[in-house]
Amino acid sequence: MSSAQLEIQLIACIVAVACAIPGTFLVLRKMAMISDAISHSILPGIVVGFFITQDLNSPLLILLAALTGIITVVLVEYIQKTGLVKEDTAIGLVFPALFSIGVILIAKNANDVHLDVDAVLLGELAFAPFDRLFINGTDVGPKSLWVVGTILLITITLLILFFKELKISTFDKGLAASLGLSPAIIHYGLMSVASVTTVGAFDAVGAILVVALMIAPAAAAYLLTTDLKKMLALAISFGIFSAILGYWVAHWLDASIAGSITTVLGFVFLMVYLFAPLKGIIAVMYREKQQRTEVSLLTFLLHLKNHDEVEERHVNHLNEHINWQKVRAKTVLDLALKNNMILIENNVVSLTKKGNDFTSKAIDYIITNEDAQIEDMKDDFFLFRG
Amino acid sequence: MNNHSVDKETPASTGKIAVKVDDLTVAYNYKPVLWDIDLEIPEGVLMAIVGPNGAGKSTLIKSILGILKPIAGSVSIYGKPYEKQRQLVAYVPQKGSVDWDFPTTALDVVMMGTYGSLGWIKRPGQKEKKASLEALEKVGMLSFKSRQISQLSGGQQQRIFLARALVQNASIYFMDEPFQGVDASTEIAIINILKALRKAGKTVIVVHHDLQTVPEYFDWVTFLNVKKIATGPVKDIFNDDNLTKTYGINYKVSIQE
Ligand SMILES: Nc1ncnc2c1ncn2[C@@H]1O[C@H](COP(=O)(O)OP(=O)(O)OP(=O)(O)O)[C@@H](O)[C@H]1O
Numbered sequence: 147m148s149s150a151q152l153e154i155q156l157i158a159c160i161v162a163v164a165c166a167i168p169g170t171f172l173v174l175r176k177m178a179m180i181s182d183a184i185s186h187s188i189l190p191g192i193v194v195g196f197f198i199t200q201d202l203n204s205p206l207l208i209l210l211a212a213l214t215g216i217i218t219v220v221l222v223e224y225i226q227k228t229g230l231v232k233e234d235t236a237i238g239l240v241f242p243a244l245f246s247i248g249v250i251l252i253a254k255n256a257n258d259v260h261l262d263v264d265a266v267l268l269g270e271l272a273f274a275p276f277d278r279l280f281i282n283g284t285d286v287g288p289k290s291l292w293v294v295g296t297i298l299l300i301t302i303t304l305l306i307l308f309f310k311e312l313k314i315s316t317f318d319k320g321l322a323a324s325l326g327l328s329p330a331i332i333h334y335g336l337m338s339v340a341s342v343t344t345v346g347a348f349d350a351v352g353a354i355l356v357v358a359l360m361i362a363p364a365a366a367a368y369l370l371t372t373d374l375k376k377m378l379a380l381a382i383s384f385g386i387f388s389a390i391l392g393y394w395v396a397h398w399l400d401a402s403i404a405g406s407i408t409t410v411l412g413f414v415f416l417m418v419y420l421f422a423p424l425k426g427i428i429a430v431m432y433r434e435k436q437q438r439t440e441v442s443l444l445t446f447l448l449h450l451k452n453h454d455e456v457e458e459r460h461v462n463h464l465n466e467h468i469n470w471q472k473v474r475a476k477t478v479l480d481l482a483l484k485n486n487m488i489l490i491e492n493n494v495v496s497l498t499k500k501g502n503d504f505t506s507k508a509i510d511y512i513i514t515n516e517d518a519q520i521e522d523m524k525d526d527f528f529l530f531r532g
Numbered sequence: 533m534n535n536h537s538v539d540k541e542t543p544a545s546t547g548k549i550a551v552k553v554d555d556l557t558v559a560y561n562y563k564p565v566l567w568d569i570d571l572e573i574p575e576g577v578l579m580a581i582v583g584p585n586g587a588g589k590s591t592l593i594k595s596i597l598g599i600l601k602p603i604a605g606s607v608s609i610y611g612k613p614y615e616k617q618r619q620l621v622a623y624v625p626q627k628g629s630v631d632w633d634f635p636t637t638a639l640d641v642v643m644m645g646t647y648g649s650l651g652w653i654k655r656p657g658q659k660e661k662k663a664s665l666e667a668l669e670k671v672g673m674l675s676f677k678s679r680q681i682s683q684l685s686g687g688q689q690q691r692i693f694l695a696r697a698l699v700q701n702a703s704i705y706f707m708d709e710p711f712q713g714v715d716a717s718t719e720i721a722i723i724n725i726l727k728a729l730r731k732a733g734k735t736v737i738v739v740h741h742d743l744q745t746v747p748e749y750f751d752w753v754t755f756l757n758v759k760k761i762a763t764g765p766v767k768d769i770f771n772d773d774n775l776t777k778t779y780g781i782n783y784k785v786s787i788q789e
């Protein structure tokens with residue numbers, strides 16, 4: 147691995163971590179869209195900053211652009227407060243407006259300078275190692291490494307200092323306010339960090355990757371854990387993993403690095419979305435199916451309990467009597483057998499003692515409307531456990 | 533109850549005013565939802581705030597606690613502005629006001645009650661953890677301390693909120709519908725804790741919807757519907773007349789003593 151390759155991966159990883167931290171809180175606050183808005187509406191800030199400083203990495207430019215990010219948030223909230231539109235509509239109104247101001251500014255004034263919309267939105271990680279920082283004539287590494295490194299350091303410091311405040315104001319704004327831990331300060335602090343991170347990283351990786359790095363790892367982590375610290379750690383790990391894997395995919399395919407990292411991020415999220423053990427789609431579908439089967443089983447047992455007539459309990463007639471399809475009837479029959487709830491003699495089904503007890507209890511709970519008890523009952527009778 | 537830290541030179545009904553609200557008007561988007569409220573809550577009462585949905589009960593509490601900025605009027609806690617008296621006040625928000633899918637545990641939520649006395653930046657330590665475990669024990673939720681909060685039932689979530697207020701060890705407790713969605717045994721457990729708080733000289737203010745239980749649970753009541761209709765001892769003012777004024781329908785209810 148050449149040193150340029152190493153530097154690119156290092157920059158990508160640092161950006162990934164710097165994005166995952168505010169991203170986690172944005173996802174928890176259901177504000178994922180706002181990062182998209184910020185990433186676009188900082189354009190006028192960048193343009194104005196660039197006219198003043200003539201340097202895409204100048205701290206002043208970063209501050210100006212971050213300020214535009216904050217303005218976006220304030221405008222969105224203002225429009226939302228009028229009560230005329232919902233938050234996502236407000237976001238949709240504000241950021242195209244600011245973005246187009248940026249585009250117009252570029253078109254009017256920047257024909258002769260190196261600044262175009264593509265560069266802002268897409269960025270090119272592959273070039274990052276060529277723009278180097280010299281201190282007293284010595285090469286201390288790529289400029290963007292220093293920029294994103296500084297931002298990461300600030301972000302981590304703020305996270306450690308204000309973790310408790312971030313947590314409480316995200317979970318319960320009202321309580322935070324009543325305790326004097328101003329949720330407004332935390333809110334705008336978080337928005338500032340998100341803006342600064344977006345601006346600081348856009349030159350290296352582009353705005354679209356910044357948004358992907360903020361949201362995808364945090365959203366995936368959210369599906370996997372019930373602990374805020376673990377969620378942060380997971381989001382950071384997903385970010386780093388995607389950054390490195392994305393880099394090598396780009397290397398092998400000779401594709402855009404930012405594009406390939408974004409693709410890996412999407413893939414990671416998709417995998418988690420499908421296979422997360424508790425909240426994943428497959429797990430949820432499985433649980434729903436299991437619940438349907440449970441309800442069917444209960445219905446079936448109630449039917450048996452209510453009917454002494456042999457013809458109502460004959461295997462071949464069950465289908466017509468409870469109006470089930472063959473497959474479903476078979477699943478339920480098997481389940482009941484496996485749990486020793488029923489007996490089949492000469493193709494006639496009858497309840498065992500256990501089945502009878504189970505059914506009586508269930509009827510009791512259904513009549514008294516104590517649904518929760520039925521859940522406990524399943525444990526008592528070892529349903530689904532062989 | 534948590535008697536060791538109760539600083540009570542004052543038994544119930546000392547004549548001191550715990551909470552005073554003057555000419556309070558609050559609006560959302562310029563539409564007033566509370567009009568010119570004057571209210572004095574004596575120290576040591578267990579008070580119900582009653583009124584129909586949308587009457588502004590939650591809004592009143594939020595304005596007293598500085599969560600909402602009123603467009604007119606003022607609030608004082610023991611004679612001083614709320615900002616100076618935060619330590620004296622604990623708050624249980626309406627249960628639906630938070631995201632129960634938030635990745636955190638029951639114990640962690642209770643610990644949030646200690647954040648106020650910690651102030652900015654300082655982290656909770658062993659002392660805060662111990663106090664939180666005690667509060668969990670009081671509400672009978674100790675065995676659920678490591679549960680993720682979405683895996684608790686509605687009544688259990690309400691108990692967690694109560695524990696979080698208890699751990700604040702305040703003098704005045706504001707609770708927004710603590711009985712919402714809880715079963716009879718939890719309701720009794722909660723009301724016993726509230727009565728114990730009153731016994732310890734605390735002032736407890738509860739938004740309450742079940743009119744039948746007002747005389748049994750509370751000694752003080754405020755009727756609210758955008759305006760303040762009446763406030764005072766339950767035995768004097770809890771009658772069909774005030775109920776009709778508040779709820780707008782004719783209240784020939786069977787509210788016996
Ligand atoms: N954030 C808000 N923005 C705009 N209007 C609001 C907001 N919160 C409450 N309102 C309005 O203010 C009025 C009072 O609301 P509030 O929540 O205080 O009522 P409440 O008495 O607590 O009702 P409930 O019994 O349903 O809890 C209602 O008409 C409500 O629609």
Ligand SMILES: [Mg+2]
Nearest residue numbers: 589590626708
């Ligand atoms: Mg309310």
